[in-house]
Structure formats: structure tokens, C-alpha cells
Amino acid sequence: MSIVSxxxxxxxxxxxxxxxxxxxxxxxxxxxxxxxxxxxxxxxxGADAVWLSKLADTPLGRRAVAELHEHGLETEIDWADPGAGRQGLTFHESGAPPREPRLLQDRGDTAMAAVSPGDFPVGRIQEADAVFTTGSMAALSDEAAETAGALLRSAPGLRAMDLDFHPGIWSAETAHDTLSDLFDPVELLFASEAQATAVFDRTGSPRELVHTIASDYDFSHVVLTRNEYGAVGYHDGVLHEQDAFETPEIDSAGQHAALVGAVLQQLTAGASTDEALAHGAAAAALARTMNGPLPPIEPADVERLVAAESGGR
Structure with missing residues (x-):
């Protein structure tokens, strides 16, 4: 169950x-x-996962990769000369009502903006059970968008994408127009409810939203994340709903990535959509109890939450 991201x-x-x-x-x-x-x-x-990227060969770029290695993730990086691109940054301020949290994006002119398919080991992608990327890569440049499309089309396994829309990078209209050209090879789309509503300019219940998105773009799978309300999935015409696990919230920054990672791991391991969503919701719940966008999720904790939910039914 290999995953190349x-x-x-x-x-x-x-x-x-x-x-x-x-x-x-x-x-x-x-x-x-x-x-x-x-x-x-x-x-x-438990997945055999590797992350491919092009980063600036600077202390900041190396810092990013070092943290991923601390979590045991294998990486293959095309290190770019610092003059050819920089390391992207984000700045987050928490906020309690009535003050809203604030996220500032500083993602322009990164090394990935000058990427091409030849910068990646295409053989790794062609051997993977699942290939995953994000819409924010396409926001960096036309070259990055074209590279994302080429790599997705070369993948024989499950082809997945997260919408990953950030207004601080591009507009909803531009995101929709650019990503629509990349959706053809994508089988599985992840999106938060708020991001999907903005980019696809759709209203309605989450059940209606996933069905509409899947029908309009011919996705076989759609997973809509809903923060403290869980997730809604679509697979080959069938809707699946997963409630959130109730946990105290310390930091919500890592919950979406945790859910996506857990669902990908489960699907590549042969799990059903319901099983994958349950594991995703459990991972998201655990992420909310820890600080930062990359919490150290433990498999035993995920399995314990899933088992507790199954036993309570």
C-alpha cells in the first residue's frame, strides 16, 4: 500500500x-x-509513504524537511539554488470570539513555481498504489499546474487531490478555472466544506454538495470534511456519513491533513469507504487535542477510537 504525495x-x-x-x-x-x-x-x-517536492536549498527549506523526517516520512527533494526560488511561509494568529483567527500567506516565488515533470522521479509515481497532490500547487504558477496534471495522468493507481484552496493565494474563480483543467485524471477529491462551497460556487446540504461535485466532475470518490461535524463521503453513487469524535479542542490546525492521511492509508490498505472515514474522523479528533499542523498521531490511538465507536453502535 504505497502512497506517493x-x-x-x-x-x-x-x-x-x-x-x-x-x-x-x-x-x-x-x-x-x-x-x-x-x-x-x-x-x-502504516502506509509506505513518500513525499516528492522541489524546495529551496536554504536553512528554511532544510528545516521543513527535517521535521517531516522526524515523523518518519521518506522524502525525495529536488533542491533548488536559493536564487531560483524561496521557501514559502504562512503566519497564523489564533483568535477567540469576537476576534477571528488570521492566516497570512507568503507563498509567492517559491522553488516549486519553477517545477517541471523532469524534476520528479516519475518511476515512483508509476509504481504507487495511490498518488496524491493538492490544488495549492497549481496556484503557484502555470508550470506547477501543468506539472501536477502531467504527473497525475502518468499514475496508474488511485489518483487523489485535495482542493486546498486559500484565498490568500488566489481567488475562488481562478482556482475553479485552473483546477477544472486538472480534474480529469482525478478519481478522489478531498475538500473542506467551506472551500468546496467557495470554489464550486454551490449551496445546499453537505450530502447535496458531494453528490453535485461528483456528478459535475465525474469523481468516483469525494470526501467533504466538516471540522467538528465529521465528514461526508461519496463513492460510486453511494453517500457515506461519518460523525466527528467528541474531543476537547486544543488546536484545529492539523485535523484536515490528519483525516486525509488516514483515509488515504485505509483506502490503499483495501478498507471500505465507511472504514476509511471512521479512521479519518478518529485521526482528526486526535489531531485537535495536539498543537500544530502536523500532530504525532499514533495508530493504536486511532484504532482505539474506531473500536469504541463500533462497540457503541
């Missing part, structure tokens, strides 16, 4: 709770990308 990743600077950057003296630093972090979670849960 490719894409860009950022370093996330985050203030302590209640602080703004203009007065902060201390910040946390973590790797923050769905393609990298979902692959790391899938690997922690």
Missing part, C-alpha cells in the same frame, strides 16, 4: 494564544502543507 509545503509561524505578530516575542514553527503532512500521517499509520 507531491506538492509544495510552507513553514508556519504561529503566535501563542491571544497574541498578535505586531507584539509577539515568541512564535512556534512547523511544516504546514497538506501534501506533506497528510503523507506523514499516512506513513505514521
Amino acid at each position: 507531491f506538492g509544495d509545503t510552507a513553514l508556519r509561524f504561529a503566535t501563542r494564544d491571544g497574541e498578535r505578530f505586531e507584539t509577539a516575542r515568541e512564535v512556534g514553527l512547523h511544516v504546514d502543507g497538506i501534501s506533506s503532512n497528510a503523507a506523514a500521517v499516512a506513513g505514521r499509520l
Whole structure:
């Protein structure tokens, strides 16, 4: 059950709770990308996962990869000269009502913006059981979008993408127009409910939304994540609903990547859609109890939550 993920990743600077950057003296630093972090979670849960990327050969680029290695993720990086591109950054401020959290994107002119298919070991992709990337890669440049499409088309296994839409990178209209050209080889689409509503310009219940997206773009699988409300899935005409596991929330930053990684791990292991969604919801719940966008999920904890839910039915 091998998973090859490719894409860009950022370093996330985050203030302590209640602080703004203009007065902060201390910040946390973590790797923050769905393609990298979902692959790391899938690997922690038992998949043979590898992440492919093109990064600037700088202390910041090496810092991002070092954290992924701490989680046991194998990486294959095309290291670019610092003059050819930089390391992307994000800046996060938490916020309690009535103040909203704030996420600032600084992702322009990264090394991945100048990527081409030849920068990646295509053989790894052609041998994988599943290949995964994100829509945010296509936002970096026309070259990055074309590379994402070429690599997806070369993959014989399950081809998956996370919508990964961030208004600070591009508009919903531009994202829709660009990604629509990449959707043809994609079989499985992940998206948060808010991102899907914005990019696809659709309204309705989550059940209606996943069905509409799957029908309009001929996806065999759609997984719509709903934060504290769980997830809704679609597979070959059948709808699947998974409630969230109730946990105290310390930090929600890693819950989406955790769910995506767990679902990918389960599907490549031959699990049903219901089993995959249950494991995804359990991983997301555990992620909410830990700080940062890449929490150290333990397989035994996921299995315990899933077993407890099954036993309570």
C-alpha cells in the first residue's frame, strides 16, 4: 500500500494564544502543507509513504524537511539554488470570539513555481498504489499546474487531490478555472466544506454538495470534511456519513491533513469507504487535542477510537 504525495509545503509561524505578530516575542514553527503532512500521517499509520517536492536549498527549506523526517516520512527533494526560488511561509494568529483567527500567506516565488515533470522521479509515481497532490500547487504558477496534471495522468493507481484552496493565494474563480483543467485524471477529491462551497460556487446540504461535485466532475470518490461535524463521503453513487469524535479542542490546525492521511492509508490498505472515514474522523479528533499542523498521531490511538465507536453502535 504505497502512497506517493507531491506538492509544495510552507513553514508556519504561529503566535501563542491571544497574541498578535505586531507584539509577539515568541512564535512556534512547523511544516504546514497538506501534501506533506497528510503523507506523514499516512506513513505514521502504516502506509509506505513518500513525499516528492522541489524546495529551496536554504536553512528554511532544510528545516521543513527535517521535521517531516522526524515523523518518519521518506522524502525525495529536488533542491533548488536559493536564487531560483524561496521557501514559502504562512503566519497564523489564533483568535477567540469576537476576534477571528488570521492566516497570512507568503507563498509567492517559491522553488516549486519553477517545477517541471523532469524534476520528479516519475518511476515512483508509476509504481504507487495511490498518488496524491493538492490544488495549492497549481496556484503557484502555470508550470506547477501543468506539472501536477502531467504527473497525475502518468499514475496508474488511485489518483487523489485535495482542493486546498486559500484565498490568500488566489481567488475562488481562478482556482475553479485552473483546477477544472486538472480534474480529469482525478478519481478522489478531498475538500473542506467551506472551500468546496467557495470554489464550486454551490449551496445546499453537505450530502447535496458531494453528490453535485461528483456528478459535475465525474469523481468516483469525494470526501467533504466538516471540522467538528465529521465528514461526508461519496463513492460510486453511494453517500457515506461519518460523525466527528467528541474531543476537547486544543488546536484545529492539523485535523484536515490528519483525516486525509488516514483515509488515504485505509483506502490503499483495501478498507471500505465507511472504514476509511471512521479512521479519518478518529485521526482528526486526535489531531485537535495536539498543537500544530502536523500532530504525532499514533495508530493504536486511532484504532482505539474506531473500536469504541463500533462497540457503541
